[in-house]
Amino acid sequence: MSTQDLIRQLREPNKTKIVLLVADGLGGLPIEPGGKTELETAVTPNLDAFAAEGTVGLSTPVAPGITPGSGPGHLGLFGYDPLVHDIGRGVLEALGIGVEVGPKDVAIRGNFCTIDAEGHVTDRRAGRIPTETCEALVAKLQAGIKIEGVEVLVEPVREYRLVVRFRGEGLGDRVCDTDPLSTGLLTLEPKGEDAASEKTAKIAAEFLRQAKAILKEEKPANFLMLRGFAKFPKIDTMEEVYGIKPVAIAVYPMYRGLARLVGMTVVEPGKTLADQIEVAKANWDAYDFFFIHYKYTDSTGEDGDFPRKVAMIEALDAEVRKLRALAPDVLIVTGDHSTPSRMRAHSFHPVPTLIWAPATSRPDLVTTFGERPCLQGGLGQFLAKDLMPLALAHAGRLQKFGA
Amino acid sequence: MSTQDLIRQLREPNKTKIVLLVADGLGGLPIEPGGKTELETAVTPNLDAFAAEGTVGLSTPVAPGITPGSGPGHLGLFGYDPLVHDIGRGVLEALGIGVEVGPKDVAIRGNFCTIDAEGHVTDRRAGRIPTETCEALVAKLQAGIKIEGVEVLVEPVREYRLVVRFRGEGLGDRVCDTDPLSTGLLTLEPKGEDAASEKTAKIAAEFLRQAKAILKEEKPANFLMLRGFAKFPKIDTMEEVYGIKPVAIAVYPMYRGLARLVGMTVVEPGKTLADQIEVAKANWDAYDFFFIHYKYTDSTGEDGDFPRKVAMIEALDAEVRKLRALAPDVLIVTGDHSTPSRMRAHSFHPVPTLIWAPATSRPDLVTTFGERPCLQGGLGQFLAKDLMPLALAHAGRLQKFGA
Numbered sequence: 001m002s003t004q005d006l007i008r009q010l011r012e013p014n015k016t017k018i019v020l021l022v023a024d025g026l027g028g029l030p031i032e033p034g035g036k037t038e039l040e041t042a043v044t045p046n047l048d049a050f051a052a053e054g055t056v057g058l059s060t061p062v063a064p065g066i067t068p069g070s071g072p073g074h075l076g077l078f079g080y081d082p083l084v085h086d087i088g089r090g091v092l093e094a095l096g097i098g099v100e101v102g103p104k105d106v107a108i109r110g111n112f113c114t115i116d117a118e119g120h121v122t123d124r125r126a127g128r129i130p131t132e133t134c135e136a137l138v139a140k141l142q143a144g145i146k147i148e149g150v151e152v153l154v155e156p157v158r159e160y161r162l163v164v165r166f167r168g169e170g171l172g173d174r175v176c177d178t179d180p181l182s183t184g185l186l187t188l189e190p191k192g193e194d195a196a197s198e199k200t201a202k203i204a205a206e207f208l209r210q211a212k213a214i215l216k217e218e219k220p221a222n223f224l225m226l227r228g229f230a231k232f233p234k235i236d237t238m239e240e241v242y243g244i245k246p247v248a249i250a251v252y253p254m255y256r257g258l259a260r261l262v263g264m265t266v267v268e269p270g271k272t273l274a275d276q277i278e279v280a281k282a283n284w285d286a287y288d289f290f291f292i293h294y295k296y297t298d299s300t301g302e303d304g305d306f307p308r309k310v311a312m313i314e315a316l317d318a319e320v321r322k323l324r325a326l327a328p329d330v331l332i333v334t335g336d337h338s339t340p341s342r343m344r345a346h347s348f349h350p351v352p353t354l355i356w357a358p359a360t361s362r363p364d365l366v367t368t369f370g371e372r373p374c375l376q377g378g379l380g381q382f383l384a385k386d387l388m389p390l391a392l393a394h395a396g397r398l399q400k401f402g403a
Numbered sequence: 404m405s406t407q408d409l410i411r412q413l414r415e416p417n418k419t420k421i422v423l424l425v426a427d428g429l430g431g432l433p434i435e436p437g438g439k440t441e442l443e444t445a446v447t448p449n450l451d452a453f454a455a456e457g458t459v460g461l462s463t464p465v466a467p468g469i470t471p472g473s474g475p476g477h478l479g480l481f482g483y484d485p486l487v488h489d490i491g492r493g494v495l496e497a498l499g500i501g502v503e504v505g506p507k508d509v510a511i512r513g514n515f516c517t518i519d520a521e522g523h524v525t526d527r528r529a530g531r532i533p534t535e536t537c538e539a540l541v542a543k544l545q546a547g548i549k550i551e552g553v554e555v556l557v558e559p560v561r562e563y564r565l566v567v568r569f570r571g572e573g574l575g576d577r578v579c580d581t582d583p584l585s586t587g588l589l590t591l592e593p594k595g596e597d598a599a600s601e602k603t604a605k606i607a608a609e610f611l612r613q614a615k616a617i618l619k620e621e622k623p624a625n626f627l628m629l630r631g632f633a634k635f636p637k638i639d640t641m642e643e644v645y646g647i648k649p650v651a652i653a654v655y656p657m658y659r660g661l662a663r664l665v666g667m668t669v670v671e672p673g674k675t676l677a678d679q680i681e682v683a684k685a686n687w688d689a690y691d692f693f694f695i696h697y698k699y700t701d702s703t704g705e706d707g708d709f710p711r712k713v714a715m716i717e718a719l720d721a722e723v724r725k726l727r728a729l730a731p732d733v734l735i736v737t738g739d740h741s742t743p744s745r746m747r748a749h750s751f752h753p754v755p756t757l758i759w760a761p762a763t764s765r766p767d768l769v770t771t772f773g774e775r776p777c778l779q780g781g782l783g784q785f786l787a788k789d790l791m792p793l794a795l796a797h798a799g800r801l802q803k804f805g806a
Contacts (some may be wrong), residue, residue: 029763029765030765030766033456033766034766037765058783062804063406063409063789063792064785064789064792064793064796065789065791065792065793065794065795065796065797065801066409066413066792066796066801066804067796067801067802067803067804068803068804068805069803069804069805069806070805070806071805071806072804072805073805082804082805083404083409084404086805087805089806092805092806093806096806343763345803346803347763347796348793348796348801349763349765371765371781372766372767372768372781375767375768375779375780375781375783376779380783381783
């Protein structure tokens with residue numbers, strides 16, 4: 001029996017409130033041997049107080065050694081095993097730029113490319129055209145392409161990248177990429193592996209035919225390739241699984257999209273973490289699970305900017321104080337993965353995590369929040385997908401199993 | 404999805420080097436209450452330095468409470484779940500004495516025994532004949548037995564034990580043991596559970612018929628019994644799963660055989676750990692995964708010789724220093740199981756483990772290598788099969804999972 005199946009059996013209603021504050025890419029590494037991580041360096045009196053009163057540990061997002069993208073990282077935190085619930089590339093790309101994806105949709109990643117007179121690809125990235133060119137070309141495609149029986153949406157991403165969404169009845173997503181993966185070759189024809197996917201493949205072929213005509217005179221982006229065809233994955237909502245009403249208060253589109261995937265209501269978050277906490281306060285009675293996403297611990301890590309990541313953690317700490325006034329029954333502070341500024345990338349390292357639940361927290365000996373202190377914590381090292389059952393338990397939302 | 408399936412998807416080439424140094428039976432126990440283990444007693448400045456700079460923890464070879472043999476112990480370290488990949492007894496016995504086992508082979512454990520005139524077993528171990536007698540009898544069998552269509556190899560093990568290997572086309576291994584398990588009974592006829600195994604059973608019956616004739620006049624070993632029929636297990640190689648080129652530098656046949664099972668190249672190791680490290684150095688450019696096996700931490704433990712095990716750990720420590728000069732990207736020091744000298748046997752206790760990876764190790768607070776320090780380490784307690792994903796991650800050989 002999966003943990004989610006067990007929880008469906010055991011869940012019971014309560015009026016308790018859970019706050020999940022995700023500091024994206026929270027975990028880090030020291031820059032120098034013997035040094036401290038970003039979180040250990042940051043002065044965080046408020047997080048330290050929650051850590052001292054609550055229980056801390058380290059979360060492994062997917063499995064030991066596995067570096068997650070934002071999708072699997074968040075699914076784990078929402079209690080969905082990222083190895084079971086796979087979200088296709090096209091859907092993630094669409095969510096990342098704020099394109100909604102629903103059950104009737106197939107989302108696809110697109111690349112502008114350059115082809116020669118015979119149709120051979122000469123540049124798979126069309127000379128990395130500037131984003132403004134991408135936007136102009138996408139506008140032409142959107143205006144020009146009409147396909148019967150399907151709603152076509154084209155959106156720019158960045159440079160040579162775009163997203164295409166087909167919305168229609170009975171569309172499958174088992175369609176091959178059209179990128180031949182090397183220059184000097186013809187682009188591939190989209191082909192479907194089953195009847196529904198063949199329907200999508202035919203639409204894609206017509207899309208490409210019209211796009212080729214529209215882009216014919218452009219330089220260097222005179223064609224495009226499609227890859228990562230993906231449908232909206234079938235995921236039971238958090239309300240169905242846990243019996244809670246969740247709300248997402250996230251500034252960046254990717255995280256709003258991921259929240260929608262698991263059935264969260266997405267509300268306008270404002271611009272800053274202070275705004276987000278205000279929004280939580282304003283919606284306090286309407287929901288019982290509050291997902292608050294904070295991006296800047298990740299983006300500064302990806303920039304390789306150790307001092308800036310420290311500053312972003314300290315900025316988070318200053319706001320976290322206000323959550324105490326909301327008096328949630330359970331507060332979780334964690335990350336979806338580590339983003340050490342030393343690596344300038346997501347990493348596989350476990351993520352510092354705290355659960356603060358005044359009524360039920362069993363204290364450990366840890367009084368500060370950081371990678372090394374968390375090693376001594378009462379949560380030990382655990383898989384991210386086990387966090388939701390712990391949150392529900394602390395919130396008094398799970399009955400006893402067996403008599 | 405299994406971890407190995409995931410790794411196949413995520414692996415990416417790199418030029419990084421991984422060294423896996425297995426100190427067989429490394430973990431131990433104190434002799435007296437309040438005392439130190441062998442590893443804690445040993446003076447190990449070099450291991451301590453790696454532990455201080457790297458991350459340590461405790462490896463559970465198979466599952467809590469399970470004492471592994473060398474086969475499951477090493478499969479776990481190589482990243483193969485020992486509960487999924489079962490290696491038959493016959494194959495392990497063959498590997499242990501240096502008999503090669505390939506895809507066309509069935510390997511079988513044999514026992515010399517004593518039977519009376521009616522064929523009833525009177526001694527299942529033939530009075531534990533000395534090994535020299537075993538060798539002489541095996542030579543007679545090898546010289547005398549001829550079976551059409553199959554290549555027969557007979558090799559002595561020790562005392563009354565031997566190994567038989569049939570090499571031929573289409574041989575199965577689902578063949579019952581011929582040992583009746585009590586004296587006073589007739590030996591059993593080999594029987595196959597399927598067509599391929601019935602072929603093997605017929606060959607085994609003919610082997611036993613000829614052996615009975617050859618051994619007729621011997622005392623006390625006038626017959627033999629066969630058990631543990633086993634084929635070479637179907638295991639994908641480490642290169643297939645991880646995309647690495649592995650080499651085994653192991654002195655003892657069992658570990659060379661286990662390395663071959665997972666597709667490692669086996670090279671001449673010399674005689675000492677110093678030789679083995681020289682061999683690693685000489686082969687540094689040709690491979691990217693170096694399995695170095697050190698036996699004496701286990702054999703001294705099995706002898707119940709605490710001070711000698713301490714000395715063997717210190718001897719290892721002195722050599723480990725030289726690995727630093729090779730500058731591997733990842734160095735792992737661990738054992739395949741514990742062998743406490745107090746128990747004179749393999750045990751189920753978790754195994755001290757260190758991962759040293761200068762570019763990506765997240766430091767913990769541990770500065771010495773030992774069972775108790777490892778309890779405080781950043782690796783926590785983990786399953787041995789999770790070690791390879793961590794090694795590959797530290798070696799920059801795994802892409803991000805999902806976007």
